[in-house]
Amino acid sequence: xxxxxxxxxxxxxxPEICKGxxxxxxxxxxxxxHTFNFRHCLMGGCAIDxxxxxxxxxxxxxxxxxxxxxxxxxxxxxxDHLGGDVRPEAGLLGIRKAxxxxxxxxxxxxxxxxxxxxxxxxxxTKNGVEIIIVRELTGGIYFGHRERGFEANGExxxxxxxxxxxxxxxxxxxxxxxxxxxxTKKIISVDKANVLENSRLWRKVVHEYVEKNYPEITVxxxxxxxxxxxxxxxxxxxxxxxxxxxxxxxxxxxxxQVTGSIGMLASSSLGDTTCGLYEPIHGSAPDIAGKDxxxxxxxxxxAAMMLRDSFGLTEEYxxxxxxxxxxxxxxxxxxxxxxxxMTKVAGSEMAKLIADEI
Ligand code: NAD
Numbered sequence: 435x436x437x438x439x440x441x442x443x444x445x446x447x448x449p450e451i452c453k454g455x456x457x458x459x460x461x462x463x464x465x466x467x468h469t470f471n472f473r474h475c476l477m478g479g480c481a482i483d484x485x486x487x488x489x490x491x492x493x494x495x496x497x498x499x500x501x502x503x504x505x506x507x508x509x510x511x512x513x514d515h516l517g518g519d520v521r522p523e524a525g526l527l528g529i530r531k532a533x534x535x536x537x538x539x540x541x542x543x544x545x546x547x548x549x550x551x552x553x554x555x556x557x558x559t560k561n562g563v564e565i566i567i568v569r570e571l572t573g574g575i576y577f578g579h580r581e582r583g584f585e586a587n588g589e590x591x592x593x594x595x596x597x598x599x600x601x602x603x604x605x606x607x608x609x610x611x612x613x614x615x616x617x618t619k620k621i622i623s624v625d626k627a628n629v630l631e632n633s634r635l636w637r638k639v640v641h642e643y644v645e646k647n648y649p650e651i652t653v654x655x656x657x658x659x660x661x662x663x664x665x666x667x668x669x670x671x672x673x674x675x676x677x678x679x680x681x682x683x684x685x686x687x688x689x690x691q692v693t694g695s696i697g698m699l700a701s702s703s704l705g706d707t708t709c710g711l712y713e714p715i716h717g718s719a720p721d722i723a724g725k726d727x728x729x730x731x732x733x734x735x736x737a738a739m740m741l742r743d744s745f746g747l748t749e750e751y752x753x754x755x756x757x758x759x760x761x762x763x764x765x766x767x768x769x770x771x772x773x774x775x776m777t778k779v780a781g782s783e784m785a786k787l788i789a790d791e792i
């Protein structure tokens with residue numbers, strides 16, 4: 435098969451880590467008989483430098499016409515002084531909106547050979563940790579009605595509103611169900627239904643939708659405050675978690691921290707079609723850009739998720755994941771995950787080792 439992938443290298447370490455991921459995809463394509471065509475487009479600070487716009491129309495059109503998009507990272511101190519619409523991050527929000535991406539999926543996995551990287555006690559992580567948080571991305575309090583004003587007595591107030599419609603809850607539930615069907619067929623739905631009316635709607639819709647469309651799946655409800663505790667108390671109990679924008683934002687950072695290194699975690703954003711946006715969860719790391727020390731594994735995993743979740747290439751995904759595992763098992767580490775007794779390698783070398791293992 436032939437697939438057209440748009441690569442948004444972005445800024446800082448973005449071009450280095452995308453290069454590593456592309457080399458792994460090319461190797462995977464050669465082994466399994468696929469052709470991956472890569473088209474590099476501008477987004478973020480590099481696009482501001484080239485044409486004064488963090489998200490040029492040409493980039494939007496290329497992404498919409500592609501089979502999926504691989505993103506490095508955007509931003510850096512060079513563009514920090516710029517205002518709202520011309521900041522690099524505006525490019526990211528803009529492309530998510532243009533592509534209709536309403537779900538963000540962040541698997542937080544603790545690799546057995548990196549168990550020491552977790553801040554949790556070993557007895558809490560010995561059964562492995564893989565928490566997949568499915569976060570609603572385009573609704574809820576981040577996009578609800580907001581207001582700032584003064585009361586009659588002169589006291590200042592601010593309002594942000596959590597709003598979800600049935601349709602918005604159903605479509606994110608579907609994404610979680612599709613993932614759960616390939617895994618344990620269990621979903622934990624996180625809300626605050628003991629207090630929030632919005633969460634009571636969330637809970638009702640999730641249950642009705644799953645019962646009607648995915649009867650094989652079991653749904654467990656968990657209050658968000660309890661979830662925050664359980665992630666550090668018993669992380670192994672989680673598999674697929676579905677939740678709102680704000681709860682997902684907070685819990686996915688907590689889950690990522692449980693697994694240790696920011697350089698190892700990928701995420702995908704999907705909407706109604708199979709065309710998604712895949713990226714590492716970390717930023718452009720300007721402090722280490724150009725030094726060839728950035729860990730490319732998060733971006734390689736993002737590329738692997740693209741193969742599985744957008745192209746349906748599950749065997750190819752597994753091949754990349756197990757290649758990473760073997761390279762780690764052999765003791766190779768980039769600087770961010772290095773520990774005594776391990777072999778320290780450059781970012782480009784790490785990508786080559788993984789590609790060679792495919
Ligand atoms: P960051 O994730 O870029 O870096 C945080 C720390 O982690 C730094 O010390 C960095 O060196 C390290 N790090 C990150 N990725 C690494 C990797 N692959 N290998 C080794 N070490 C790695 O976060 P930040 O410093 O807060 O932000 C830097 C810039 O990135 C900012 O402009 C920010 O707005 C932007 N940012 C972009 C995205 C995105 O593009 N999706 C996400 C977050 C931050």
